[in-house]
Amino acid sequence: MTENTTLSPREMELLSRVPSGLYRNGEWVRAEGDTTLTVSDPATGQPLKTIANASPADGLAALDAADAAQAAWAATAPRVRAEILRRAFDLLQERRDDFALLMTLEMGKPLAEANGEVTYGGEFLRWFSEEAVRINGRYGSNPEGTGQIVVSQRPVGPCFLITPWNFPLAMATRKIAPALAAGCTVVIKPAELTPLTTLFFVQLLADAGVPAGVVNTITTSTSSRVSAPIIADPRLRKLSFTGSTPVGRKLIEQSAQGVLRTSMELGGNAPFVVFEDADVDVAVAGAMLAKFRNIGQACTAANRFIVHSSVAGEFGRKLAERVKSLTIGRGVEDGVDIGPLINADAVDSAEGMVQDALAKGATLLAGGSRVEREGHFYEPTVLTGLSADARILSEEIFGPVVGIVTFDTEDEAVRLANNTEYGLISYVFTTDLARGHRMIDRLDTGMMGLNTGLVSNAAAPFGGVKQSGLGREGGAEGIHEYLSTKYTLIPNTRA
Incomplete structure (x- = not known):
């Protein structure tokens, strides 16, 4: 050796x-x-x-x-x-x-x-x-x-x-x-x-x-x-x-x-739903936890960001600003926020999904490239304007990549969120308590975070429905x- x-x-x-x-x-x-x-x-x-x-x-x-x-x-x-x-x-x-x-x-x-x-x-x-x-x-x-x-x-x-x-x-x-x-x-x-x-x-x-x-x-x-x-x-x-x-x-x-x-x-394909009445700053903070914890390599990681069209611009801009401030490096170094992906295949997978989204008309707000250094690193990335057939919307990313799509009605948000074979976890951001309770009933997942991007707890039952x-x-x-x-x-x- x-x-x-x-x-x-x-x-x-x-x-x-x-x-x-x-x-x-x-x-x-x-x-x-x-x-x-x-x-x-x-x-x-x-x-x-x-x-x-x-x-x-x-x-x-x-x-x-x-x-x-x-x-x-x-x-x-x-x-x-x-x-x-x-x-x-x-x-x-x-x-x-x-x-x-x-x-x-x-x-x-x-x-x-x-x-x-x-x-x-x-x-x-x-x-x-x-x-x-x-x-x-x-x-x-x-x-x-x-x-x-x-x-x-x-x-x-x-x-x-x-x-x-x-x-x-x-x-x-x-x-x-x-x-x-x-x-x-x-x-x-x-x-x-x-x-x-x-x-x-x-x-x-x-x-x-x-x-x-x-x-x-x-x-x-x-x-x-x-x-x-x-x-x-x-x-x-x-x-x-x-x-x-x-x-x-x-x-x-x-x-x-x-x-x-x-x-x-x-597996998971977690929807992250931001309604028009959400506190956008709270939603961005939740997104940072739900997406970038563990470098995005988690079955609970937010995969599909489904954001109301009236706040999508603000949400994407603020999230991209936070993402650009993240420090990439070896995890043992002080101040590092984003470590390496687990191997070269994981980097190739993240890069492939991003390139697929861009080729189908997505707009890059942050990141978008592998990091040219020793090890297996990929930049934390934010994409908006995804087409319906983008791979990011159907495949588990397992990397630090955000893909944003928009909606206009609650029924549309629910349809987009449930449009997957997976059902592990969902994230919902709204200040409307009644809507929050409706989402508990309407989203087909075994777990849900309401106005939070982190739900795992030893005292709570962890698991999913459907093929999760x-x-x-x-x-x-x-x-x-x-x-x-x-x-x-x-x-x-x-x-």
């Missing part, structure tokens, strides 16, 4: 503490054949660390460990499970600077945003530590009066968790925490592009007291090859995936053979994705 000369002594020291193996049954082990993969810094293209590259046999060995530990973990007192998760939360706060820096190194997001992800990701540990002791059922007489109905909740069993590259910590905690709280063991497979944060987090879980076999980790460059045997194994009872809709469809097909419980958090997914993560609903309901009838007996 070529030596990375861009790393500081602090960064090199941190990377030296990140495990490089597979975590199985409480031990760090090498991959079968001692095969490896290299993780690189998207801001420089330079290597960060070489880690184990799991084979299908390694994946099944991880499931072996999870299955062997399942009965004991399910029988562990809820309070004990809760206290382990709470210790994990406390340890994460102590190590937050390490986690933030590690995420910035492997994913590219600015350090301030990485710190925000530590806070957000940690809240799932704290929330589900509290939910672990609140798993309950019900007891009561049946309508006929002939017996007692007992409804109880049991852990579904071993789970396979597949996380994406864009939120390396929060997506791991959002899946692992409810699974452990419910009494399930897990095999987690982070994305090939950003696995280091998960490896570091799994070590934290071990330090917090998670027993051997309860959490197992595989890292691999051949995801489908390694995942397929795990999903096909009858011992697996739950699959949770966050990623693209096309991959989600394939995983649903595979999971159908074993009739697995599935949670799918898939199945199930919910977070909130009181999140733990039920890892529980099965059992009904027992106890007949009345005569004394």
Whole structure:
């Protein structure tokens, strides 16, 4: 591996503490054949660390460990499970600077945003530590009066968790925490592009007291090859995936053979609707959050900006002014607002969509070019006057690009917003409370931000409708994705 000369002594020291193996049954082990993969810094293209590259046999060995530990973990007192998760939360706060820096190194997001992800990701540990002791059922007489109905909740069993590259910590905690709280063991497979944060987090879980076999980790460059045997194994009872809709469809097909419980958090094409009565400054501030957080690389990122024709000019001008003031650079540098995209393909994709929009008559208000420097950078961009067939309006952008279209009536805004196969999240800006309530009912999305560009919260159910997914993560609903309901009838007996 070529030596990375861009790393500081602090960064090199941190990377030296990140495990490089597979975590199985409480031990760090090498991959079968001692095969490896290299993780690189998207801001420089330079290597960060070489880690184990799991084979299908390694994946099944991880499931072996999870299955062997399942009965004991399910029988562990809820309070004990809760206290382990709470210790994990406390340890994460102590190590937050390490986690933030590690995420910035492997994913590219600015350090301030990485710190925000530590806070957000940690809240799932704290929330589900509290939910672990609140798993309950019900007891009561049946309508006929002939017996007692007992409804109880049991852990579904071993789970396979597949996380994406864009939120390396929060997506791991959002899946692992409810699974452990419910009494399930897990095999987690982070994305090939950003696995280091998960490896570091799994070590934290071990330090917090998670027993051997309860959490197992595989890292691999051949995801489908390694995942397929795990999903096909009858011992697996739950699959949770966050990623693209096309991959989600394939995983649903595979999971159908074993009739697995599935949670799918898939693609998005979020509408950002600004009505004529909106506070434009509030809408612009919301747009900066909804679009440019995580460099636009989020399923919740605003994708289609649907703005009333009477305020579209003001909104576009003010947004372009804010965008032009953003600082581009390596996320670890002070004052950086926009880091790199994850790889060269992401830059090519953003550039292709912008060029498509311009060729179809769009007007460029800001940005519009790749950044000529080391790494994978694209300028934050604002386009207006999009044609109806522009790719930006139908494809998930996953980059720092804003495309604005206009409308004149509420019905038109709703039609444009709902004109997509996706339904993850929507954003609405209006000062009319009645209209805001109408939008809650009329927009076909699983989540909505009303006069805000940031809605994610560990205490709230995260998820979409249509082809944006199945199930919910977070909130009181999140733990039920890892529980099965059992009904027992106890007949009345005569004394």
